[in-house]
Amino acid sequence: MATTKTQVFSVRIEPHIKVAMQAAAEREMRSLANMFEVMVVAYCRERGYPLPGVPDDTLPAPKPRKRAS
Template sequence: MATVRNAPIAFRFDPEVKQALAFIAEREGRSMANMMEWLVRKHCEREGLGWPLADLAKPAAQPAAASKSAAKPKAARAVRNTKQA
């Protein structure tokens, strides 16, 4: 049975990240969108979250993980802004 794709999403990446995604997607014989989906699924499996995520309505179930992931983009932005200055 075919998978229904009905949840469009858009991202903005640094050019280097986009280039890396395109490279690994081509290497794996996947589209960039399919590669992102695969990476999310593998991350969930690796972190023991399972797939599909059974309880998406309760994101506060693991507050330490949420705060840790929230801190990473801020740090990345700070580095990027420093390089541009």
């Protein structure tokens, strides 16, 4: 099975938005990057935007997070 490399996508957001995203990610045991991906997929599906390569019936699974030492 061929895998594709992930790509970097940098954005600037207001601090209170980041805090909210971090809280949501922690509640769902996701990384902040994975939470962003989940939110984008949900947004696109809700509005009918095409998502080539993303299965129709699932959102990305939570990715394992590194534990603090």
